[in-house]
Amino acid sequence: MTTSREIAQLCGVSVATVSRVFNQPSTVSRQTRERVERVARELDYRPNESARALASKRSTLVGLVWDTDHRRPGWRHPFLQDLLLGLKSALSAHGYHLLMLATSGAETGSANLPAVGASLADPVAYVNMTRRHHLGGLILIDSGSDAAAFAAFAQSGIPCVALDVAIEGPRATYVTSDNTDGAEQAVRHLIAGGHRRIATITGPPDNQPAIDRLAGYRRAMAEAGLPVPEEYVAEGDFYRASGQAAMRRLLALGEPPTAVFAAGDEMAVGALLTAREAGLRVPGDVALAGFDDIEIAALVDPALTTVAQDKAGFGVAAAEAMLAMINGSGGDTPAPRRLPTRLVVRSST
Amino acid sequence: MTTSREIAQLCGVSVATVSRVFNQPSTVSRQTRERVERVARELDYRPNESARALASKRSTLVGLVWDTDHRRPGWRHPFLQDLLLGLKSALSAHGYHLLMLATSGAETGSANLPAVGASLADPVAYVNMTRRHHLGGLILIDSGSDAAAFAAFAQSGIPCVALDVAIEGPRATYVTSDNTDGAEQAVRHLIAGGHRRIATITGPPDNQPAIDRLAGYRRAMAEAGLPVPEEYVAEGDFYRASGQAAMRRLLALGEPPTAVFAAGDEMAVGALLTAREAGLRVPGDVALAGFDDIEIAALVDPALTTVAQDKAGFGVAAAEAMLAMINGSGGDTPAPRRLPTRLVVRSST
DNA sequence: CTGAAAGCGCTTACAG
């Protein structure tokens, strides 16, 4: 590994000048700058990240908080792969790397070293990791009910971008899909298909996207002047089994719905299975729409009408917000972003 | 952030002693050690990672090489989420974090700073990143045809663990499923079901798991004394569309197979769709088995018989191999691991 | 068993 000292010697300048060429190029004369740049390129020089972070207190790392504790409900993210891909490529384009922060398992840490992993039960641990590594900020992926911990991060002053959960703080923002609008589109589509008895299967009541999707359902129903009897709002938890259970309850009703909007595709698939078991034709006897457009949505029979999110765009938007805060002058925290969704009509409606 | 200096002052010792308590505890008297440990715990002290890495030349980071260049064929990993989960939790348990290394996009790097991202076309860039960040090693995920680049990493002396691709080098090893055995199990199962005309849809011919699965198919066929006409080996690329195309070719044969083993579930699903289109009943007219046990395998109709890999165990095994090399005395590179697979019989056979 | 000192490779005021 070539060091700044070697470059400096070869160019007949001090290491300070070499450093300036890469950090405040405008303060260096064009002549020296070009000389240093050329030699650096030839020797494939790049500053040592540990030294740079130590001296400048800023690294090129952005932390990812994604609690994978087995003991958590830990629902699988509907599109983690695309999300990571978007995050990573947008960060990469600006020279940043994504650090998946260790989460403390039961017996984290060696016998001697203090524990290294963090748990969302103890947000301070993450804050400490952020400072020890001089991370540029934290990207927060909700794994179920991390809102409280995320709020703590947001207050710490560390740049934070949360996905699908609203946070606020001096340097905190979030990215989400326009869940309300997406749900509204789906329910309007059902209404346009002639349905009037339309039920919904919701996500967990403390989950923001779930709340917003329910609001979209209610709004579309209200717009059309359709009633929403209490029993038509069946609670689920985004998992398939809860969709099955909710669908059984709906079908057992005196006046069962002729259409169901499930706030997540997994639940929609569960509802589909239950309808099939009950001998109902989909969409003939009951129409079904979901949310997320996960891979299996297109594959079940009948293929599921659903609301697609901009999966990779989600990651890109989060990365952009983070970079804006890192490079920004400080006061300019980006506003929350609400990405548009798109109704994908298939044969289940 | 409390520093080692503060701890030292509070304990009335030198920073050297504080450092020793955490790095070579046996060289410190029990009395001082306990005092330092207590104070450190009270102040929630943990060493600054940048400083530690700079001074010791070793960090608590392990790099993940996963090329996500859009221009690559970039087939989606069949179970990236579980893989990451396994990796992350096993690394976390030993205080290591996973660093997703930036890949150079088209225009990586700011105007002034040298480009930061690396491309597999230029393995040296990754090697440099490894040294600049003092990474403990590199975990290599193949995204299609990275074998050449991976071989270069393996020769660099950096601890490397590849997933599903065989590498060798002074400190290199790999983890894979027992693909041959898994395929053999699947094909034996078809044979046991009375089939004799059994075809296979393969993965790319340069892909190691694809090669091994084909070998397993051949072995099972040979064991049973069944012929394998050339046309019964239909090449695919692991994607669904290739499974459809291959299935069409197989069905057009003079003597079409009565059973097909696809070397990947996506292709098996493609084959299933094609069979359905052709008006064939599965498994009545043609039985189908896949490989991977991805989520949709259980969901298609009929549900797919397939070979399940130990998804999270994959990540754990890779992490363990890496940790063994990092903490090992040096000479002891772990032997490649071949994880057992498990046949999951469903209704497509 | 412990401390003083050098050093890891940078960055950043401070002078000039």
Next chain:
DNA sequence: CTGAAAGCGCTTACAG
């Protein structure tokens, strides 16, 4: 525009 110097917070021979 440039350099000398201090410093970032640790670790690690080297003495004692």
